[in-house]
Amino acid sequence: MSLLSVDSLVLRHGLLEAVRxxxxxxxxxxxxxxxxxxxAGKTTxxxxxxxxxxxxxxxxxxxxxxxTRMPAHRRVxxxxxxxxxxxxxxxxxxxxxxxxxxxxxxxxxxxDVEAVYAALPMLGPLRRRRAATLSGGEQQATAIGRALMTxxxxxxxxxxxxxxxxxxxxxxYASLRGVIGDGMTVLLVDQDFSRAAAISDRVxxxxxxxxxxxxxxxxxxxxxxxxxxxxxxxxxxxx
Amino acid sequence: xxxxxxxxxxxxxxxxxxxxACGLALMFGVMRIINLAHGDIAVLGAYLMYLLLEHWxxxxxxxxIPVLPVMLALGYVLQRLILQRSLRSGVLTPLLATFGVSIVxxxxxxxxxxxxxQSLGGQTGSLVTAAWQINSxxxxxxxxxxxxxxxxxxxxxxxxxxxxxAAGRRMRAAAEDPDTAELVGIDSRAVYARAxxxxxxxxxxxxxxxxxxxxxxxxxxxxxxxxxxxxxxIGGLGxxxxxxxxxxxxxxxxxTVGAQINPEWSVLAGHIVFLVVLVSPRGGxxxxxxxxxxxxxxxLQRLRAS
Numbered sequence: 001m002s003l004l005s006v007d008s009l010v011l012r013h014g015l016l017e018a019v020r021x022x023x024x025x026x027x028x029x030x031x032x033x034x035x036x037x038x039x040a041g042k043t044t045x046x047x048x049x050x051x052x053x054x055x056x057x058x059x060x061x062x063x064x065x066x067x068t069r070m071p072a073h074r075r076v077x078x079x080x081x082x083x084x085x086x087x088x089x090x091x092x093x094x095x096x097x098x099x100x101x102x103x104x105x106x107x108x109x110x111x112d113v114e115a116v117y118a119a120l121p122m123l124g125p126l127r128r129r130r131a132a133t134l135s136g137g138e139q140q141a142t143a144i145g146r147a148l149m150t151x152x153x154x155x156x157x158x159x160x161x162x163x164x165x166x167x168x169x170x171x172x173y174a175s176l177r178g179v180i181g182d183g184m185t186v187l188l189v190d191q192d193f194s195r196a197a198a199i200s201d202r203v204x205x206x207x208x209x210x211x212x213x214x215x216x217x218x219x220x221x222x223x224x225x226x227x228x229x230x231x232x233x234x235x236x237x238x239x
Numbered sequence: 240x241x242x243x244x245x246x247x248x249x250x251x252x253x254x255x256x257x258x259x260a261c262g263l264a265l266m267f268g269v270m271r272i273i274n275l276a277h278g279d280i281a282v283l284g285a286y287l288m289y290l291l292l293e294h295w296x297x298x299x300x301x302x303x304i305p306v307l308p309v310m311l312a313l314g315y316v317l318q319r320l321i322l323q324r325s326l327r328s329g330v331l332t333p334l335l336a337t338f339g340v341s342i343v344x345x346x347x348x349x350x351x352x353x354x355x356x357q358s359l360g361g362q363t364g365s366l367v368t369a370a371w372q373i374n375s376x377x378x379x380x381x382x383x384x385x386x387x388x389x390x391x392x393x394x395x396x397x398x399x400x401x402x403x404x405a406a407g408r409r410m411r412a413a414a415e416d417p418d419t420a421e422l423v424g425i426d427s428r429a430v431y432a433r434a435x436x437x438x439x440x441x442x443x444x445x446x447x448x449x450x451x452x453x454x455x456x457x458x459x460x461x462x463x464x465x466x467x468x469x470x471x472x473i474g475g476l477g478x479x480x481x482x483x484x485x486x487x488x489x490x491x492x493x494x495t496v497g498a499q500i501n502p503e504w505s506v507l508a509g510h511i512v513f514l515v516v517l518v519s520p521r522g523g524x525x526x527x528x529x530x531x532x533x534x535x536x537x538x539l540q541r542l543r544a545s
Contacts (some may be wrong), residue, residue, distance in 0.1 A: 050422055051421070051422075052418060052421065052422060071421065071426075072421040072422055073420075073421045073422075073424050073425055073426045073427070076422070076423065076424035077424060081422075081423075082422050084419060084422060088416060088419040088422075090411070090412045090415045090416060090419070090420075091415065092411065092415060093408065093411060093412060093415075097408050097411075097412075098412075100405065100408060101405075101408050101409050101412040101420070101423060101425060102423035102424055103405070104405060104409060104424060104425065105423065105424020105425055105426070106424055146423055147423070149423075150423060150424050
């Protein structure tokens with residue numbers, strides 16, 4: 001049975017339909033990359049899955065349970081965690097406090113502060129630092145650690161490498177590989193397509209709120225993805 | 240030496256203002272709600288204790304014990320049923336909602352207890368009259384010292400709660416970013432309701448202090464609110480918890496020293512200090528560590544931005 005099952009999901013920002021009836025299945029242990037241009041609806045879809053955005057219609061089931069109307073903090077307990085775009089750390093809390101606030105609403109599981117420090121070694125020396133004083137890569141690692149503290153079965157990551165220095169991108173991808181190696185199910189959004197595809201089993205391409213292309217990461221060509229990404233195929237630019 | 244006495248009395252008076260200001264600062268700091276009913280809630284607490292003492296011949300401090308949990312529950316319900324709904328529609332709606340609550344409390348108290356002035360000071364035995372004579376000029380009233388001590392204990396306890404406990408950590412996280420707090424499993428609404436409950440609980444202690452040191456009537460709330468609000472602004476508008484106590488002390492000293500210059504200037508001197516702080520570039524004694532600008536101004540900008 002699929003871990004996550006989305007059926008005809010519609011998400012709106014006022015009158016704008018950001019996600020227009022998408023359906024999606026994610027199997028346990030799968031790593032799925034969601035690619036698409038700015039404004040394609042990726043962030044809205046992730047926020048909808050996490051419960052931060054109420055769907056206009058459609059259903060979301062997680063582990064066989066209908067969670068379409070469940071508020072975000074209760075989805076966390078079910079095992080869905082979102083690493084939001086821009087990290088959104090609690091700036092006035094220390095790194096360790098940022099991790100600890102996620103413990104209360106967590107699902108039962110193996111992650112605690114020490115396990116996070118073991119998985120993300122760069123965080124250990126920073127534990128007493130205020131989050132506002134961290135570099136972008138350190139913040140992203142803290143945001144991933146904070147999501148892990150909730151013991152997720154499905155980890156949603158929005159714009160993993162956006163705004164990070166190239167060396168920091170290597171670090172966060174190395175961290176993510178470690179987490180995936182443990183069997184985590186991940187839905188990843190990142191601008192850096194080649195890196196994202198390299199750790200993914202499957203790629204879904206989103207354009208103007210719809211899925212336009214899906215396939216195994218190893219089988220899709222760069223050209224196919226570029227076409228889908230820019231919607232060239234739809235407009236007949238590429239025959 | 241009378242000046243020394245004025246300053247000492249002002250500091251002790253500041254303890255009372257600090258207690259009244261504490262809940263106001265907490266609600267503003269956590270939820271950006273300016274609770275216009277805060278003074279009325281304190282007076283409501285005083286009336287509940289008055290009601291108990293009419294039927295039960297004990298010390299007002301004993302009366303606080305059953306009243307406090309009732310008021311905590313009231314604060315929780317107030318947030319859940321009224322303020323949380325109003326938060327959805329911008330910054331003005333909660334302000335209007337608390338204004339409505341203020342009017343409801345005042346009129347309900349007048350309906351229930353009549354317009355007469357009440358006091359609980361007579362039921363504490365010798366506490367109201369006891370004093371330590373430090374020297375020929377300076378004497379410290381036991382009640383004032385007790386209220387000041389209570390203020391320090393309240394601020395210390397709240398500081399410990401926010402800085403050291405898991406629930407306090409969650410409250411700071413929800414204060415900073417309620418949406419993200421939800422995404423890490425924090426029920427922001429429940430946290431907000433808890434913050435309001437604590438604020439109402441502290442206001443109840445303020446109501447007891449008011450009832451012991453002076454008199455109260457159904458319409459005494461707005462005066463308490465003004466002093467509390469001035470203390471919070473002088474202290475830096477929620478930028479720092481202890482700022483509100485410090486602001487209360489500054490207000491208290493301004494009032495007693497002003498009264499020494501001319502008895503009519505007591506309250507006016509406090510208002511003038513408040514206005515001076517409000518227009519000063521720093522805008523508050525303890526300003527935000529981050530953000531640079533003045534506490535009051537930064538807070539106003541945050542309000543505009545949201």
